[in-house]
Amino acid sequence: MRVLDRLENLRKIMKRENIDYYIVPSSDFHQSEYVAEHFKSRAYITGFTGSAGTALIGLEKAILWTDGRYFIQAEQQLKDSGIELYKMKIPGWPTLEEWLMDNINEGEILGFDGRLFSINQYDAFKKIKDTKNINIVMDKDLIEEIWSEKPQLPKEKAFLHDVKYCGKSAKEKIEEIRGEMSKIGAESYIISSLDDIAWTFNIRGNDVKNTPVALAYAIINKEESILYIDKCKLSKDDETKLNLNGIRVDDYKQIFEDVKKIENSVVIDPNKVSAYIYTLIKENVKIIKQSNITTSLKAIKNEIEIQNLKNCQIKDGVAMVKFLKWLKENVGNIEITELTAADKLLEFRKMGDLFVEESFGTIAGYKDHAAMMHYSATEESAYKLKPEGILLVDSGGQYLDGTTDITRSFILGKLTEEEKRDFTLVLKSHINLMKAKILKGTSGSNLDVLARTILWNEGIDYKCGTGHGVGFFLSVHEGPQMISPLPNKVSLEPGMILTNEPGVYRQGKHGIRTENVMLVVKDCINEEFGEFYKFEVMSYCPIDIEGIEKSLLSDEEKIWLNNYHSETYKKLSPYLNEDEKRFLREVTKEI
Numbered sequence: 343m344r345v346l347d348r349l350e351n352l353r354k355i356m357k358r359e360n361i362d363y364y365i366v367p368s369s370d371f372h373q374s375e376y377v378a379e380h381f382k383s384r385a386y387i388t389g390f391t392g393s394a395g396t397a398l399i400g401l402e403k404a405i406l407w408t409d410g411r412y413f414i415q416a417e418q419q420l421k422d423s424g425i426e427l428y429k430m431k432i433p434g435w436p437t438l439e440e441w442l443m444d445n446i447n448e449g450e451i452l453g454f455d456g457r458l459f460s461i462n463q464y465d466a467f468k469k470i471k472d473t474k475n476i477n478i479v480m481d482k483d484l485i486e487e488i489w490s491e492k493p494q495l496p497k498e499k500a501f502l503h504d505v506k507y508c509g510k511s512a513k514e515k516i517e518e519i520r521g522e523m524s525k526i527g528a529e530s531y532i533i534s535s536l537d538d539i540a541w542t543f544n545i546r547g548n549d550v551k552n553t554p555v556a557l558a559y560a561i562i563n564k565e566e567s568i569l570y571i572d573k574c575k576l577s578k579d580d581e582t583k584l585n586l587n588g589i590r591v592d593d594y595k596q597i598f599e600d601v602k603k604i605e606n607s608v609v610i611d612p613n614k615v616s617a618y619i620y621t622l623i624k625e626n627v628k629i630i631k632q633s634n635i636t637t638s639l640k641a642i643k644n645e646i647e648i649q650n651l652k653n654c655q656i657k658d659g660v661a662m663v664k665f666l667k668w669l670k671e672n673v674g675n676i677e678i679t680e681l682t683a684a685d686k687l688l689e690f691r692k693m694g695d696l697f698v699e700e701s702f703g704t705i706a707g708y709k710d711h712a713a714m715m716h717y718s719a720t721e722e723s724a725y726k727l728k729p730e731g732i733l734l735v736d737s738g739g740q741y742l743d744g745t746t747d748i749t750r751s752f753i754l755g756k757l758t759e760e761e762k763r764d765f766t767l768v769l770k771s772h773i774n775l776m777k778a779k780i781l782k783g784t785s786g787s788n789l790d791v792l793a794r795t796i797l798w799n800e801g802i803d804y805k806c807g808t809g810h811g812v813g814f815f816l817s818v819h820e821g822p823q824m825i826s827p828l829p830n831k832v833s834l835e836p837g838m839i840l841t842n843e844p845g846v847y848r849q850g851k852h853g854i855r856t857e858n859v860m861l862v863v864k865d866c867i868n869e870e871f872g873e874f875y876k877f878e879v880m881s882y883c884p885i886d887i888e889g890i891e892k893s894l895l896s897d898e899e900k901i902w903l904n905n906y907h908s909e910t911y912k913k914l915s916p917y918l919n920e921d922e923k924r925f926l927r928e929v930t931k932e933i
Contacts, residue, residue, distance in 0.1 A: 345389040345423040351488040352387060353401055361453035363446060364484055365438070366397040371457045372536045373614045375819055376553050376702070379493040381458075383485040386492075390419045392716060396438055397425070407438055410805025411715040414849060432805075439466050448475045456480035456618040461610070461631070464617035480617060498548035500556040500575040502583055503815060505544070507743050509646030512544045513587040515639070516567050522635045523562070527628075528609035531635065532601065533560040535614040537817045538636040543569055543589060545580075546815065552702045553817050554740055559597040561604075566590055570597040598622060609635065637822055640813070642837035647744075647814050648861065651839070652880060654744035655859065657694035659882040659910070660917045661739070662748065664690045666884065667925045673754050674729035680706040680719035683727065683735070691739045701738035701745050701818040708733045712751075712853030715806060715845070730755035732765070732889070734853050738818055747818050747841055748881045749857035753888040764802075764846040764854050765889035771796040771844035772856045773902050775808065775825070775877075779865060782873040783833050786825035786840070793844040794827070802846055809841040812859055836875060838862045856885060882910040884929040892933055904932045 356364055366388075370381040376393060384390070388397050388406050392415055395408035404425040408416050416427050429435045436444065446452065452467065459467075464480070471478050486492055505511055519542065523531055533539050536555035540546055547556025559570040567589045573581070581591050592600075601619055607628040610620070614634060623629060643651065665687045672678060678686075684704040691697055707717040708725040712734035719725075727733060733754055738747040751765060775793040786809065793808045807826030810819050822832040825840060834840075843857035858881035865876040884907060895903070907930035915923050 345387070345425070348387055348488060349399065349404060349424060352399055352484060355484050355487055356399070356401060356453070359453070359479070359482060359484070360451055361479060361482070361484070362401060362450040363442070363452050364399045364482075365452070365454040365459075366399065366485060367454075367458050368393065368395055369458050370557075371616060372534050372557070372559075373460050373616070374536055374550065374553075374555075375817065376550055378496045378550050378557070380495050383483075383489065383492075386489050387485055388420065388425055389423055390416050390425075391718065392416060398438060398441070405438075405441065413805070414714040415717065439470060442467075442470050443473065446470065446474055446476055449477070451477045451479055453479040453482050453484070455483045456621070457616050459617045461612035461615055461617055461620045464620065465612075495572075496549040496557065497572060497574060498556070499577075500545055500547035500571065500580070501577075502580050503540075503544045503546050503742070507646075507650055508541075508544055508814065509644040509650075511587060512542065512584070512589060515542050515544075515636075516562060516588065518639060519562055519635050520564065522639075523609060526609060526630055526632070527607060528630050529606045530561060530563040530604050530608040532604075532608060532610045532615055532619065533562070533634065533636060534616065534619065535611070535634060535637075537813055537820065538614075538634050538640070539569070540816055541640040541814075542636050543567075543584065543587075545569070545571075545584075547575065552700050552740065554698065554815060555817075557594065559594070561597070561600060568592055568600065570594050570600075611637070633822060640816075641811060641820070641823055642835060643814060643839060643861075644837070648837065650743035651814065651861075654694075654696070654739075654741040655746060655880045655882065656913055656917070657697070657741065658691070658739050658746040658748065659914050661687065661690040661694055662750070662883040663914055663918065663926055664693075664922065665735075666750075666752065666929065667922060669733070669752060669754075670925075673727050678727045679724040680708055680711065680727070680733075681721065681724045683733065684719070684737070687735065687737055694739070694741065696742040698740045698742060698815075701740045701747060705736040705749075706733065707853055709852055710850050713847045713849050713851060715847060715853065715855075717853075727754060732757070732761060732852050732854060734855055736855065736857065740815060742815060745813050745815055745818055746881070747812055747857065747859055748883060749843055749855045750883060751854045751856065751886065751889065753886045757889060760848075761852055761854075762889060762891045763894065764848070764852070765886075766891045766894045767797055767800060767802065768844055768846055768854050768856050769885060769890065769903070770895065770899060772842055772858070773899050775842050775844070776858070776860065776879065777902065778877060780834055780862070780875040780877075781871075782875065784875075785830050785832055786823055786834060787828060787830040789834075790825050790827050793825070793842070797844065797846065804845045804847060806845075808844055812839045812841060834862050834875065836862050836864050839880070840877075842877070854889075857881075879906065879909075882913050884910060884926070887929065887931070887933055890933065895933075900933055907932070
């Protein structure tokens with residue numbers, strides 16, 4: 343069925359329900375970034391398959407909002423759909439809320455499924471309701487009615503994550519959480535976000551592709567901890583182990599009844615708990631709104647997690663080197679497409695001990711496809727690789743001992759002067775951030791300019807952040823820390839993991855990104871000026887020296903690159919055969 347036909351069917355139902363505008367987000371009941379197939383209603387109704395975006399369907403007009411990672415992709419996928427693209431975080435483009443404030447009329451009805459929107463999002467809509475004197479209906483899932491083949495809620499098996507990998511028992515983590523609850527005077531704590539629940543209870547699942555989580559809710563209070571999950575997902579043995587950690591297991595939907603029973607005070611994250619759950623809390627209960635206690639706790643990796651992460655990064659680097667060797671030796675000799683290249687990299691990753699799955703769908707973009715930051719190849723769109731130009735590969739793995747995320751731009755043959763210059767500028771940006779010395783209390787938004795200024799000096803920018811947190815056998819994107827021009831007051835602390843991934847994206851030409859994962863570590867303490875931190879690189883894979891315009895690198899930058907490549911050879915070569923070692927030696931030689 344065409345998108346135009348789906349929109350027509352939806353509008354018929356909207357008229358029947360007297361709804362003038364209907365909002366379809368990308369989220370699930372837990373405000374997740376990546377969601378199970380059951381929740382991909384926005385992709386269904388718009389035809390746009392990017393992971394981020396919100397659709398507003400009116401009786402006459404339809405709009406999709408998405409961010410800079412997806413502008414090119416959205417323009418292509420929305421063509422002839424009758425849906426307009428609105429660009430998020432770009433001056434001159436109104437937000438969804440601003441558009442509604444300016445365009446919705448008094449007495450009209452705004453509809454959405456309240457389970458899919460956070461409290462903060464709901465509050466923004468209530469301001470529009472009060473200002474414009476409109477009505478809100480938030481108990482309607484209209485997409486379900488027209489999506490006849492909508493997938494069911496997933497029922498994949500869950501399992502417990504061994505303490506030898508994650509370093510702390512669920513019982514220990516819950517005691518830490520209760521300590522933080524006591525500090526803020528909260529008697530109960532509702533957790534809705536899947537990665538926070540997975541971390542707290544040391545439970546992992548298969549309900550979301552590439553993110554090892556299970557659909558669940560949780561309530562923690564002074565007396566007990568309750569995990570709400572479809573019980574068919576847990577073995578009797580795992581449920582017993584949870585019980586021994588002081589955790590009671592109840593049905594997934596029981597959360598809605600138990601929220602109504604909460605007394606006195608409760609802490610909730612207004613960006614994660616749904617508007618629907620919020621409306622179930624009794625009016626006399628004191629509600630403490632703040633970011634999840636668990637989010638801050640899991641951001642600081644413990645020593646066992648850090649050591650495991652370092653081990654898994656080595657395995658991942660070995661897979662990347664094997665892939666690079668295969669790619670360089672075969673491009674132009676056998677048929678390789680963006681899709682088969684991604685498949686080959688996965689094949690090498692699967693050889694790694696404790697590998698589970700990819701941490702996200704591999705982005706393999708050749709030439710102009712790489713200008714779309716989150717391009718996803720299909721059988722119809724996939725380019726065949728030639729011994730020329732640049733192939734960008736952004737990929738990662740989920741291992742029982744960690745999560746990886748790495749991007750390399752591979753040189754397949756002759757480059758233009760512009761490609762070589764852009765490649766080198768991206769490397770300079772990466773190095774400039776990697777070498778940062780950080781005063782305690784510094785946030786990622788304070789550091790973003792260190793990567794970006796190298797490109798700004800050339801009149802170039804990239805429409806996304808520079809780095810994000812990474813989970814431990816969890817979401818590849820994890821907060822609260824990030825490196826971005828967006829305001830962020832979260833101070834970087836030792837034990838935090840971040841990516842470093844500046845890039846250049848020229849529409850219709852090429853995309854270049856160099857990404858490593860790095861760890862915040864202590865550097866020094868100055869009695870007069872305070873404590874300083876630095877970044878320790880965790881990802882090891884050659885940066886393609888064939889793309890570098892050496893004249894643009896300073897002596898200091900050359901030293902950094904040579905040291906990085908020396909360390910890459912030292913760490914990875916013990917796991918390679920003699921032929922692979924010779925290849926690695928060549929691609930990590932000094933410049």
